Amino acid sequence: MPGDPLAMIMRNPKASAEVVEKTKELFGLGQSWYIQFFIYFKNLLTGDLGLSFQYKKPVIEIIIQKIIPTVVMVGLAEILAIIIGMLLGVISAWKRGTKIDVIALSFSLITYSMPTFWLGIILISIFSISLRLFPTSGMFTPGKTFYSTIMLIKDGASHLFLPVLALSLVLIGEYAITMRNTLLDVLTEDYMTTVKAKGFDDNYIIKKHAIPNAMLPMITIIAINLGLTIGGTIQIETIFSWPGIGRLMYEALNNRDYPMLQGIFLLITISVILANLIADIMYSYLDPRVKS
Amino acid sequence: MMSSIRKEMRKKKINTFIKSYKSNRMGMIGGTILIIFIMVSLIGPIILPFNTMKFGEADNVLKPPSKEHILGTDDLGRDVFRNLLAGGRISLMVGIFATIISMFLGTAVGIISGYIGNKTDIVLMRITDFFLVIPWLPLVLVLAAILGTSIWNIILVIGLTSWAGTARVVRSQTLSVKERPFIERIRAIGADDKTIMMRHILPNVFPLVFANTILVTAVAILSETTLSFLGLGDVTRSSWGMMLHYAFQSGAASTGAYWYFLPPGICVVLVVLAFTFLGYSFDEILNPKLRRR
Numbered sequence: 001m002p003g004d005p006l007a008m009i010m011r012n013p014k015a016s017a018e019v020v021e022k023t024k025e026l027f028g029l030g031q032s033w034y035i036q037f038f039i040y041f042k043n044l045l046t047g048d049l050g051l052s053f054q055y056k057k058p059v060i061e062i063i064i065q066k067i068i069p070t071v072v073m074v075g076l077a078e079i080l081a082i083i084i085g086m087l088l089g090v091i092s093a094w095k096r097g098t099k100i101d102v103i104a105l106s107f108s109l110i111t112y113s114m115p116t117f118w119l120g121i122i123l124i125s126i127f128s129i130s131l132r133l134f135p136t137s138g139m140f141t142p143g144k145t146f147y148s149t150i151m152l153i154k155d156g157a158s159h160l161f162l163p164v165l166a167l168s169l170v171l172i173g174e175y176a177i178t179m180r181n182t183l184l185d186v187l188t189e190d191y192m193t194t195v196k197a198k199g200f201d202d203n204y205i206i207k208k209h210a211i212p213n214a215m216l217p218m219i220t221i222i223a224i225n226l227g228l229t230i231g232g233t234i235q236i237e238t239i240f241s242w243p244g245i246g247r248l249m250y251e252a253l254n255n256r257d258y259p260m261l262q263g264i265f266l267l268i269t270i271s272v273i274l275a276n277l278i279a280d281i282m283y284s285y286l287d288p289r290v291k292s
Numbered sequence: 293m294m295s296s297i298r299k300e301m302r303k304k305k306i307n308t309f310i311k312s313y314k315s316n317r318m319g320m321i322g323g324t325i326l327i328i329f330i331m332v333s334l335i336g337p338i339i340l341p342f343n344t345m346k347f348g349e350a351d352n353v354l355k356p357p358s359k360e361h362i363l364g365t366d367d368l369g370r371d372v373f374r375n376l377l378a379g380g381r382i383s384l385m386v387g388i389f390a391t392i393i394s395m396f397l398g399t400a401v402g403i404i405s406g407y408i409g410n411k412t413d414i415v416l417m418r419i420t421d422f423f424l425v426i427p428w429l430p431l432v433l434v435l436a437a438i439l440g441t442s443i444w445n446i447i448l449v450i451g452l453t454s455w456a457g458t459a460r461v462v463r464s465q466t467l468s469v470k471e472r473p474f475i476e477r478i479r480a481i482g483a484d485d486k487t488i489m490m491r492h493i494l495p496n497v498f499p500l501v502f503a504n505t506i507l508v509t510a511v512a513i514l515s516e517t518t519l520s521f522l523g524l525g526d527v528t529r530s531s532w533g534m535m536l537h538y539a540f541q542s543g544a545a546s547t548g549a550y551w552y553f554l555p556p557g558i559c560v561v562l563v564v565l566a567f568t569f570l571g572y573s574f575d576e577i578l579n580p581k582l583r584r585r
Contacts, residue, residue, distance in 0.1 A: 113510070113564035115517045118536060118557040125545045125553075136546070227427070234429055235518060239540075249430060250522065253437055261434065268427050276425070 027051055027259075040262070049266070050259035054252065059263040062248065067267075069139055070244030074233055077164045081171035082222060088172065089179025093187065094206060105180070108173035120166045120239035127162060134162050137241035163240040167233065171225065178221055182214040189213075215286055223279030227272035312577045319573025325566035329559075333380030342371070342378035342530070357551050364551035366538065375530055376555050382531035383560070386447055387513035387567075393451025394512070395458060395505045402462025403489050403497065407470055417463070423456035432515065436524040443526040450515045458504050465497045499578040507571035510564045517560050532556040 023029075029036070040050060049059040092104040111119070128136040140155050186192065187210060195209050237246035245264060252260035313319050357364045364372050405416040432453055439445040469475070470493065478492055519525055520533025521540065539545075539553040 109565060109568060110561065113514070113561050113568060115514060115521070115533075115536070115557065115560055117518065117521050117540075118553075118560070121536075121540060121545045121553055122557070125548065125550065129546055129548060224425070227425075234433070234522070238522065249433075253433055254523070256437075265430065268430060272425055272427065 027053065044266075049263040052252075052257055052260045054255045054257040054260065059259050062260070063245070063263055063267060066243060066245050066248045069242060070233060070237070070246065073160060073163050073236075073242060073244065074167065076160065077167035077171065078222075078226065080164065081168040081175055084168070085172040085175025086179050086218065088176040090183060090206065090211065092176065092180045093183035094202070096184065104176060108176040108180075110173070111169050112173035112177065114170070115235075116166065116170050117235040117239050119169060120162075120236060123162050123166050124239070135159050136162075139243055163236050163242055166239075167236050174221065174225075175218070178217060179214065182217045183210055186210050186213045212286070216283065219279055219282055219286065223275045223282075226278075227268075227275030309577060313573065316573040316577065318569045319577075322566040322569025322573065325562055326570065329380060329563055329566070330384065333377060333384055336377035337374075337381060340371075340374045340377055342374035356549075364549070366535075366542070366552050372535075372552060372555060375535055376532070376559060379530050379532040379535055379556060380559060380563075382443065382526075382529050383513055383516060383533065384563070386443065386450070386516040386531065387509045387563075389447045390450035390454065390512040390515075391505055391509040393448065394455040394508050395501060397451070398455035398458025398504075399462050399494070399497070399501050401455065401459040403466050403493055405459070406463040406466030407485070407489050407493060413463075416459075420456045420459045423453060424460070428453060429518065432519065433522065433524065436519055441524050441526055443529055446516060446519060446524075446526060450512050450519075454508055454511060454515070458501060458508065461500055461504050462497050465500050466493055469493050469496045499574075503571055503574035503578055505571075506567055506574060510567035510571065513560065513567070514564055532560050 031039070043050065047060070049063075051057070052059050052062060055062055088104050088108065092101040095101050124136050127134045135158060137159075139159050140152070192205070192209065195205050233242075233244065234246040234250050236242065237244045238250050241247065245267070249261065249264045251257070252264065313323075366372055366375065401416050401420060405413045405420075432449055435449045435453070436446060439449060475488060475492060478488060483492075516525070516531060517533035517536065520531055521537045523537060525531060525534045525537060527534070533556075535556040536553060539549070539556070542549075542552075544550075544552040
């Protein structure tokens with residue numbers, strides 16, 4: 001298998017046998033793989049995720065540092081995308097077949113078909129290189145001294161703008177299409193005809209009868225996306241050099257930092273399970289039929 | 293006699309399909325774009341061959357579009373337009389072969405799970421759930437890194453990770469087909485499970501598989517682009533994803549070399565869009581529930 005951890009850690013092919021032996025011992029690479037696995041599992045139970053090959057520090061310390069940038073960036077993008085995407089979907093479904101619908105649908109399909117990183121490159125070349133409005137990478141300007149909190153927030157916000165824009169553009173398309181399709185399904189149900197026959201106006205029907213019934217599939221994809229966010233921003237974080245989990249994983253992969261990868265996978269697994277659990281709990285609130 | 297009636301029926305079915313396809317604007321646009329891309333990437337590289345290893349002169353690097361080079365040159369002085377033609381072949385090939393693997397796996401798992409049921413169904417569906425829920429990109433990244441980066445490994449990795457959606461659709465369709473009276477009749481005649489699955493259930497679920505599969509191709513092409521961009525592509529073959537990878541590595545975005553990073557991206561968007569249009573329109577034609585709308 002390509003990527004022998006020892007070769008990656010040592011880098012220097014002329015390292016003395018003594019140094020190799022010491023490194024082996026430090027990372028516990030001397031034992032056979034099943035003993036290593038057993039030790040890993042035992043340490044896991046006490047919250048010890050092992051030592052990163054690349055940073056030579058406990059994995060958990062580094063992961064904790066990188067969670068907040070990812071959560072901030074992804075959280076903002078998700079909120080924006082959910083609001084705009086749902087709005088766009090509702091408008092398209094209600095004005096089905098009109099120009100607005102065609103424009104909204106083409107916009108959604110095009111952003112959906114775009115490689116995320118490519119969208120990032122285009123945004124960088126327009127906003128950072130040509131217009132010089134926003135910085136290209138990082139979370140704060142390196143080497144800058146901040147005299148006030150406002151200055152710090154301003155600098156952070158200008159770094160945050162492009163990654164959030166790129167990620168939300170990609171997500172808006174997905175949310176808008178799903179919202180439109182499920183709403184169209186709901187609008188053809190028999191009870192919608194009944195409500196119309198009762199004489200309620202369109203606005204009321206959409207708000208009180210159509211949208212609540214279309215929310216279930218939306219909750220599902222939002223939950224799945226939220227679970228994926230922690231690991232799913234690899235492309236955006238790589239392009240914008242955002243110091244989060246996605247970029248950490250990309251680095252760990254390139255350096256064959258197995259303990260780090262295992263730690264990130266564990267984090268992703270936990271977040272996926274949690275997101276699905278939250279979705280299940282929300283179902284029973286939104287749809288009383290699920291309870292039984 | 294029997295077979296001639298069946299042939300007639302099949303002919304009629306295909307004719308109605310073509311008729312409703314022709315009246316579907318989305319499908320026609322997608323189909324047209326796709327045919328153009330397939331023709332160009334089949335014939336293009338023959339007329340304008342591209343050699344990955346043949347670099348241009350030092351003063352001919354990252355030059356904007358000119359008469360000699362319609363789309364300019366890249367950071368190694370190679371013609372971008374020729375690279376684009378050759379790249380289309382690789383990207384389409386990855387998309388189509390990965391889809392074949394995914395289609396085969398998804399259909400097999402779906403039919404077996406739906407038809408046999410019981411414990412087999414439970415086990416197969418949990419495996420499917422695993423592939424549906426697990427974050428796709430991290431899984432593919434690790435698989436690609438471990439297997440090594442040849443074009444066939446990339447096809448294999450994408451194919452092995454994209455079948456779960458198809459399996460779900462096929463299973464639910466199989467569950468409904470299995471309950472129809474003709475299956476019972478066939479069983480009464482004495483057909484075994486294998487015959488029923490292969491000869492009677494498969495033809496009935498195939499239209500849906502087809503629509504679903506075209507959507508998988510779109511995802512597969514995007515996946516190849518992403519993998520290559522992240523440095524896990526096949527360096528010996530210049531796909532659109534590899535072009536974007538080199539464009540980003542050479543800083544084309546910050547030097548304003550738009551002719552280098554725009555064309556491959558636009559091609560990916562167009563092809564993915566074409567497959568998506570085609571998939572949606574087939575779904576609309578073949579899925580009875582959608583047709584009503």
